[in-house]
Amino acid sequence: MRTRLSKLSVLTVLAAFLVAVAPHLWAMPPTLWAFVAAAIAWRAGAEVANWRPPGRLIRVGATFLGLGLVILQYGTLWGRRAATALLCVMLASKLLEMYRLRDGRMVAALAFFLVATQFLFSQRLELVLWLLASCWLATAALLRIQRDEDAPRHVRPGHRAAGVPGMLRAGAGLLAFALPFALVLFALFPRLGSPLWGLPEEALDGRTGLSDEMSVGEIASLFNDDSPAFRVTFDGTPPSRDQLYWRGPVLWDFDGRTWRRGFHANRPIDREPAIDDGALRYTVQIEPTERRWLFALDYPARWPDDVRVTSSFELLSDEPLTTLTPYSVVSEPDFTDTPVLTPLLRRLATELPDGSNPRTREHALTLRREHPDDAALIDAVLRWFNEGPFFYSLETAPLGRHGADEFLFDLRTGYCEYYASAFTVLMRHAGIPARIVTGYQGGFWQASDEYLLVRNSDAHAWVEVWLDGRGWVRVDPTAAVSPSRIRDGARSAVPGAGRWLDADWIFGLRNQYDRLQHLWNQWVLGFDAERQQSMLRRLGLQALGVTGQAALMIAAVLLLGPLAWWLLGLMRRDPRSDDxxxxxxxxxxxxxxxxxxxxxxxxxxxxxxxxxxxxxxxxxxxxxxxxxxxxxxxxxxxxxxxxxxxxxxxxxxxxxxx
Amino acid sequence: MTEPSTLSGMAASPLERLQAAVDAVNGVVLGKPGAVRLAFSALLAGGHLLIEDLPGVGKTTLAQAMAIVTGGSWHRIQFTSDLLPADILGVSVWRRIDETFEFRPGPVFANVVLADEINRATPRTQSALLEAMAERQVSVDGVTHTLPRPFFVIATQNPLDLVGTYPLPDSQLDRFLLRISLGYPDADEERQLLREPDRRDLLADLAAVFDEDGIRALMDQASEVHLSDPVLDYLQALVAATREHPALRAGLSPRATLALAATARGHALLDGRDHVVPDDVKQIFAPLAVHRLQSRADADPPDDVVELILQRTPIS
Structure with a gap:
């Protein structure tokens, strides 16, 4: 009977929009964020507190302001981020003139679209749950608007109320009817080799994963990032925890402050390990990082075709990791890496900037005099670390020009990067070839589902020294200082960090949640063309082809249609009277x-x-x-x-x- | 002025006499049983009636017939442009003998007042009557005189676009409980009109069916008619629809809601029922609502909107 939105409808639409836009706001610059928030607040205020609705000039102005802000922030209107930001901003401006039923319907319908655009950025489980809730609210909002149109506000006593709870109930019912359709479409929609449109991009803002260079003090930011880095399932028994060194970028060049891989780092592998009985077979599902690094245990012997292995046994994917990516590796722990070191490599592995860290140099020369044998010298340093007043802590001071000097003789408090860097400098001063390996150490074993969860907070840096006859040998100076860091993970090595998130039961909950995420990754996101084919094969439909598959899908939907129609008819029957x-x-x-x-x-x-x-x-x-x-x-x-x-x-x- | 006469067989029950009165009016006003029922509904609800139509379709005949059968005293006031408030309300006259003012009641002091062509008088005169209708009392020279009960005004008016009229102000139109129109008779009725004797002769033959007390008793009985919850729901839904409709400037007031209930009760009593059914509400809604509503500029006129509301409001 009416063409204008009731107060309740406006508030429901606003709530639906707010929930739909919230994940986008997260990734938006503050100006756009504030723009959307202000529009929602103004419209809600106009409804609840009778604020003056914005005039035509302000509405037009707001539209252009929003457009300008998007261009200013992104420099373009194209691309996923800019385009979705534009959508958010324009919908927010639309709120200011949302008074008629059709405006409300438009905003509610576009809230669904807004929800879908989130999948361009992330497909994580919690987001899916959030978006499901968002769809629910948007459906309820559409129903609420329909109620405005259908009937005067007075409801007959004894009949189903027109309030929000009733709408939410009805909305849930409608979504439930949609569920079988969604399942059929999900299972049968022909999968393409590559996604149809732009690859999803995880919201990486403020989360960078491991970089391919290391300035001391950098990994610390990763320690606070509990998000998963990758998950590993082993064929057979997993190795013990102190063997779980997930090898990443290997760093050779040092300029006194920053470790880098160096120009020779991309040389292809010259000798592949032979596989014997002790080989480890496992599959890694790595979260998107937008980098190309893959992580493996020492020493990768078999790897997928689209992965390149460097002479330092680094794994590099051909494409940056923009989606959750699975890869299988076979590693051979018993292998001698580089039995003979060429003079060039020896020079590279002992090179230091001139005149840096004089005290470390002094100490190295003293040690050299005491221990002519390389292995004995290393043992002596590790003993020094272990017995001396060295501490493991995430809270430490930044280092200056002579970083190793300051750390070894003054500060003596730090975490893996500090120890790895100082140790390598010390080794090189003593004439022992040494390099830094970055990656992850350990992980959390999900016993019930038999997979290893490695978080970004498990990031680690350790050292490899070259010993005559043994090749490159892994030495972890951090383990000498804080054995618990290796035994129990980074969390346990930092006493009293005191973040409430670290409470044991919350940590337990988070691990449980990761199990769900793992299942989601495996069964929903991982349902690719190959799995689809194997499912169809099991149903005896192997010879279908894409056309046949599409026909099957359409047939299933057509079959479901009348069923849903009938159920909807049941639901729409007149509400039961109390007379x-x-x-x-x-x-x-x-x-x-x-x-x-x-x-x-x-x-x-x-x-x-x-x-x-x-x-x-x-x-x-x-x-x-x-x-x-x-x-x-x-x-x-x-x-x-x-x-x-x-x-x-x-x-x-x-x-x-x- | 006619003396109240009584119907033979006073033993008949009030409801039977009501039916007889309706039949008597229908005998004079041909082919308008609906309009006649509405007129009686207004009477029973204690409200006033406005009959609006073109000249010559029987407005005055209906009004006179109603006045006669209702019994009690009745006056007819022909409104003209030079009619003054005092001509309606009455005047205080100086009596030289005892040196006092004596109030001479005007024609408004009657049970039934027939205000013919109300919109030909000036607004000042119109509002004198309208105020008397609302207050049911008259103040002249600071003295308040109560009007008799029942007090039933039947006003007629020509459509507003005729020359020489002063349209009733919108705000005062709701002094009238119902506004009805008669429309042209159909061919058969017109032929009957031609055959039968003059309507005025028929009116002369008409006798009063009630007296003051009889009408009062019926009005009391009407107010006792049962209004059930489902009917109240329907009634409220209709009123709410007028308040929410975008074409209307404002919806029906609570006073109109009360009037709707009262008129529906009267309408039910005409059928001899002790309870209101949705049909009662549905039939009186348009005559009750349309003259109280105004449309926004460029929107559908109120009568179309009310018709639409009736078509869209569900009944349970």
Whole structure:
């Protein structure tokens, strides 16, 4: 009856929009964020507190302001980020003029679209749950708007209320009907080798994963990032925890402050390890990083075709990792890396900037005099670390020009990077070839689902020294200082970090949640063309081809359609009345409706009666029944027996047709 | 002025006499049973009636017939542009003998007042009557005089676009409970009109069916008619629809809601029922609502909107 939105509808639409736009806001610059928030607040204020609605000039101005802000922030209107930001901003401006039913419908419908665009950025489980809730609210908002149009505000007593809880219930019902369709489409929609449109890009803002260079103090930011880096499932027994060194970028060049891979780092591998009984076979599912690094245990012997391995046994994917990527590796722990070091490599592995860290150099030369043997010298340094006043802590001071000097002789407090860097400098001063390996150490073993969860907070840096006859050997100076860092993970090595998130039960919950995420990754995101084919094969539908598969999908949807229609019809049936006389009379009316005489909603019984009575043979009976009903329904309260008699007569009455 | 006469057989029950009165008016006003029922509904609800139509379709005949059968005293006031408030309300006259003012009641002091062509008088005169209708009392020279009960005004008016009229102000139109129109008679009725004697002669033959007390008793009985919850829901839904409809400037007031209930009760009593059915509400809604509503510029006129509301409001 009305064309303008009621207050309740406006608030429901605003809530739906807010929930749909929230994940986008997360990734937006503050100006756009503030723009959207202000628009929502203004519109809500106009509804609740009767603020003056913005005039035409302001609305037009806001539209152009939003457009300008997007261009200013992104430099373009194209691309995923800019385009979705534009969508958010324009919808926010639309809120300012959302007064009519069709405006409300448009915003609610576009909220669904807004929800879908989130998948361009991330497909994580929690986001899916959030977006499901968002769809639910948007559906409820559409229903609420429809209610505005359908009926005046006064609802008949005893009937389902038009409030938000009722709409949410109905919305949930509708979503439930959509579920079978979604499942069929998900299972049968022909999968393409590569995604149809732009690859999803995880929201990486402020989260960079491991970089391919290392300035001391950098990994610390990763320690606070509990998000998963990758998950590993092993074929067979997983190795013990202190063997779980997930090898990443290997750093050779040092300029006194920053370690880099160096120009020679990309040389291809010259000698592949042979696989024997001790080989480890495992599959890694790595979260998107937008970098190309893959991580493997020492020493990768078999790897996928689209992965390149460098001479330092670094794994590099051909493409940056923009989606959750699975890869299988076979590693051979018993292998001698580089038994013979060429003079060039020896020079590279002992090179240091001139004149840096004089005290470390002094100390190295002293040690060299005491321990002519390389291995003995290394042992002595590790003992020094272990027994001396060295501490493991994430809270430490930044280092200056002579970083190793300051750390080894003054600060003596730090974490893996500090130790790895200082140790390598010390080794090189002593003439022992040494390099830094960055990656991850350890992980959390999900015993129930048998996979290893490696978080970004498990990031680590360790050292490899070259020993005559043994090749490159892994040395972890951090382990000498803080054995628990390796045994129990970075979390346990930092006493009293005191973040509430570190409470054990929360940590446990987070691990449980990761199990769900893992299942989601495996069964939903990982449902690619190959798995789809294997599912169809199991159903005996292998020879289908894309066309056949599409036909199957359409057929299934067509089959589901009438079913859902029928269920919806059940749901849409008139709400049950609380008047027994009315309920009984509805049976009579329903029987007449099946004979083609339907009472319009706005028709009174007495207006309908002549038509109905004329259509059947026992019209007189119907007239008596109707008179009875009108008296019972609208007259003074009748006696119980009279009511029961009427109900009984209604139940037995059947229209008679010639 | 006619003396109240009584119907033979006073033993008949009030409801039977009501039916007889309706029949008597129908005998004079041909082919308008609906309009006649509405007129009686207004009477029973204690409200006033406005009959609006073109000249010559029987407005005055209906009004006079109603006045006669209702019994009690009745006056007819022909409104003209030079009619003054005092001509309606009455005047205080200086009596030289006892040196006092004596109030001479005007024609408004009657049970039934027939205000013919109300829109031909000036607004000042119109509002004198309209105020008397609302207050049911008259103040002249600081003295308040109560009007008799029942007090039933039947006003007629020509459509507003005729020359020489002063349209009733919108804000005062709702002093009238119902506004009805009669429309042209159909061919058969017109032929009957031609055959039968003059309507005025028929009116002369008409006798009062009630007296003051009889009408009062019926009005009391009407106010006792049962209004059930489903009917109240329907009634409220209709009123709410006028308040929410975008074409209307404002919806029906709570006073109109009360009037709707009262008129529906009167309408039910005309059928001899002790309870209101949705049909009662549906039939009186348009005559009750349309003259109280105004449309926004460029929007559908109120009568179309009200018709639409009736078509869209569900009944249970």
């Amino acid at each position: 027994p006389a009315e309920r009984a009379w509805r049976r009579v009316e329903n029987r007449m409706r099946r004979r083609g005489v339907r009472r319009a909603p706005s028709e009174t019984v007495r207006e309908w009666l002549p038509r109905a009575a004329a259509a059947i043979r026992n019209g007189a009976e119907l007239e008596r029944l109707a008179a009875n009903y009108v008296r019972l329904r609208y007259g003074r309260p009748a006696s119980e027996p009279a009511l029961r008699r009427f109900i009984e007569r209604c139940r037995r009455w059947r229209p008679l047709i010639d």
